[in-house]
Amino acid sequence: MTDDTLATAAIRLSSPLRFGASTVLPVMAVGMVLLVIWYLAAIALNGPRVTEALNRGGQPYDNATFIAATWAMERPVLPAPHQIALELWNTTIDKPVDSKRSLVFHGAVTLSAALAGFVLGTVLGIVLAIGIVHVTTLDRSLMPWIVASQTVPILAIAPMIVVVLGNIGLTGLVPKAIISAYLSFFPVALGMVKGLRAPDPLQLDLMRTYSATRTQTFNKLRWPAAMSFLFPGLKVAVALSLVGAIIAELPTGAQSGLGSRLLSGSYYGQTVQIWAALVMAAILAVTAIGVLSLIERGVVMARGGRL
Amino acid sequence: MTPSAAPSTLGTRQHAASPSPKRTPVVEATDLGLVFQSGKQPITALSAVNLTIRRGDFVSLIGPSGCGKTTLLRAIADLVKPTSGMLRINGSTAEQARLDRCYGYVFQAPALYPWRSIERNVMLPLEIMGKSRPERLERAQRYLALVGLESFGGKFPWQLSGGMQQRASIARALSFEPDLLLMDEPFGALDEITRDNLNVHLLRLWAKTGITVIFVTHSIPEAVFLSSRIVVMSPRPGRILEVIDSDLPPDRDLDSRETPEFLAIAHRVRVALRAGHSYD
Numbered sequence: 411m412t413d414d415t416l417a418t419a420a421i422r423l424s425s426p427l428r429f430g431a432s433t434v435l436p437v438m439a440v441g442m443v444l445l446v447i448w449y450l451a452a453i454a455l456n457g458p459r460v461t462e463a464l465n466r467g468g469q470p471y472d473n474a475t476f477i478a479a480t481w482a483m484e485r486p487v488l489p490a491p492h493q494i495a496l497e498l499w500n501t502t503i504d505k506p507v508d509s510k511r512s513l514v515f516h517g518a519v520t521l522s523a524a525l526a527g528f529v530l531g532t533v534l535g536i537v538l539a540i541g542i543v544h545v546t547t548l549d550r551s552l553m554p555w556i557v558a559s560q561t562v563p564i565l566a567i568a569p570m571i572v573v574v575l576g577n578i579g580l581t582g583l584v585p586k587a588i589i590s591a592y593l594s595f596f597p598v599a600l601g602m603v604k605g606l607r608a609p610d611p612l613q614l615d616l617m618r619t620y621s622a623t624r625t626q627t628f629n630k631l632r633w634p635a636a637m638s639f640l641f642p643g644l645k646v647a648v649a650l651s652l653v654g655a656i657i658a659e660l661p662t663g664a665q666s667g668l669g670s671r672l673l674s675g676s677y678y679g680q681t682v683q684i685w686a687a688l689v690m691a692a693i694l695a696v697t698a699i700g701v702l703s704l705i706e707r708g709v710v711m712a713r714g715g716r717l
Numbered sequence: 718m719t720p721s722a723a724p725s726t727l728g729t730r731q732h733a734a735s736p737s738p739k740r741t742p743v744v745e746a747t748d749l750g751l752v753f754q755s756g757k758q759p760i761t762a763l764s765a766v767n768l769t770i771r772r773g774d775f776v777s778l779i780g781p782s783g784c785g786k787t788t789l790l791r792a793i794a795d796l797v798k799p800t801s802g803m804l805r806i807n808g809s810t811a812e813q814a815r816l817d818r819c820y821g822y823v824f825q826a827p828a829l830y831p832w833r834s835i836e837r838n839v840m841l842p843l844e845i846m847g848k849s850r851p852e853r854l855e856r857a858q859r860y861l862a863l864v865g866l867e868s869f870g871g872k873f874p875w876q877l878s879g880g881m882q883q884r885a886s887i888a889r890a891l892s893f894e895p896d897l898l899l900m901d902e903p904f905g906a907l908d909e910i911t912r913d914n915l916n917v918h919l920l921r922l923w924a925k926t927g928i929t930v931i932f933v934t935h936s937i938p939e940a941v942f943l944s945s946r947i948v949v950m951s952p953r954p955g956r957i958l959e960v961i962d963s964d965l966p967p968d969r970d971l972d973s974r975e976t977p978e979f980l981a982i983a984h985r986v987r988v989a990l991r992a993g994h995s996y997d
Contacts, residue, residue: 615822616822616824616828618795619794619821620841620845620846621815630844630845637832713831713873714875714876
């Protein structure tokens with residue numbers, strides 16, 4: 411394949427993670443605007459407490475000192491971006507991975523639960539979709555339950571799941587993965603139900619004229635037709651599974667994981683630590699979605715450049 | 718008919734005009750009726766259809782839109798079940814014929830699978846029928862060449878024009894070498910120039926393979942140009958008004974459409990269609 415066709419294929423991809431030359435500039439521009447707003451907000455939000463402290467000191471101060479102080483508080487209301495960046499650096503690159511304060515360690519704990527939940531949720535979502543598409547009774551009986559399952563606040567149900575599973579001896583990764591799966595199966599199931607029903611009547615009639623079996627119709631028509639619905643579902647699911655894993659760490663007082671960092675940060679007013687954990691979670695999600703986009707791109711290439 | 722198909726003694730065009738008892742019937746419909754039970758009141762799509770189609774025939778079903786010609790074709794293909802009468806395909810039931818993969822079906826739209834290359838689309842029925850990979854490749858190449866698409870096997874459907882897509886779908890229907898080719902207004906969505914071109918193509922293909930073709934159309938020139946027999950159907954409920962045998966020379970081309978013989982047959986078809994309309 412020539413570079414030219416590769417390039418056109420890449421442009422045709424409507425993935426949210428295209429880092430081509432044409433997207434770097436707009437992304438950077440938005441980033442700059444956000445940073446400016448963030449720094450201004452930090453001045454506004456941290457200002458009152460800085461004023462208080464400076465007045466208590468009794469020394470006269472100018473605006474530059476005031477602004478610098480709002481961006482350098484130990485426990486700011488809103489930490490400045492460079493404080494978060496420094497905290498991230500200190501807790502990832504500067505810390506050994508096995509340290510209790512390493513965000514790499516905590517990130518890995520959360521990510522492993524999230525990925526286990528993602529795989530579980532994806533399998534469950536696909537199996538449910540296959541059942542719903544092929545069995546009329548399941549279509550009528552399951553769909554309302556699936557929708558209802560997502561209206562229950564996960565924050566309310568997560569502690570129950572942890573307690574119930576803890577009672578039967580399941581702790582650590584398993585309850586977290588199950589809560590992740592609880593969130594992530596939904597977009598996959600929904601997408602796949604639509605995707606497996608995507609073939610038009612002619613495409614289905616064609617299979618009938620070949621007297622194809624149900625399995626053949628599934629393998630050669632329904633499944634490939636569902637691919638363009640699977641990947642968007644997977645991307646939402648992987649982000650949700652991270653959310654699920656973090657939420658699962660909150661009510662149990664977990665000792666490790668990004669959720670535990672958020673929790674201990676809020677106990678001790680360590681806002682910088684909270685924000686660093688949040689940024690870490692975002693980095694993980696973006697990376698996971700990026701990996702899925704790469705796989706999707708491979709599938710698209712194998713299918714002649716269109717999904 | 719070309720000499721290549723002649724030794725079969727079946728399906729020669731000379732016999733088409735005067736049916737010989739030697740030729741076995743492929744399709745026999747007796748008092749066939751079909752009522753759709755959808756909606757508030759049942760719709761009678763077919764009523765008392767009697768039709769025999771013999772091996773090697775090129776039969777066109779012609780009639781106004783909604784007259785049930787597609788329904789008749791779908792009944793022959795066992796895509797819908799008749800509600801009365803009897804339908805035999807190759808001496809067995811329509812369902813058995815479908816299970817035996819007796820026919821290839823060409824739909825109004827190409828219905829190619831967009832994620833498969835043209836070659837892999839043509840190989841699809843062969844995969845389902847469990848043919849070996851070398852055989853699938855050989856047949857795909859052979860039938861793509863037959864429809865003039867030998868150099869497009871690696872392309873994907875969206876890279877081909879509508880006419881080429883429909884040719885690919887014909888290659889797909891022929892690839893497993895069925896007895897019978899069922900075509901449901903295959904060129905209806907194409908422009909007239911492409912359509913003429915494909916008509917010539919199809920006529921040559923029929924001559925080369927000697928396959929039995931049932932062809933649904935609402936174009937009189939197309940029906941007369943292609944067919945050895947033209948079945949004229951009435952508006953709903955679909956009945957057969959007249960079966961017109963055509964004895965145009967086998968080597969006819971597009972210019973033949975201006976000959977008096979062609980125009981005479983076209984006129985008969987037109988009169989029969991008009992008679993159908995005066996029924997209601």
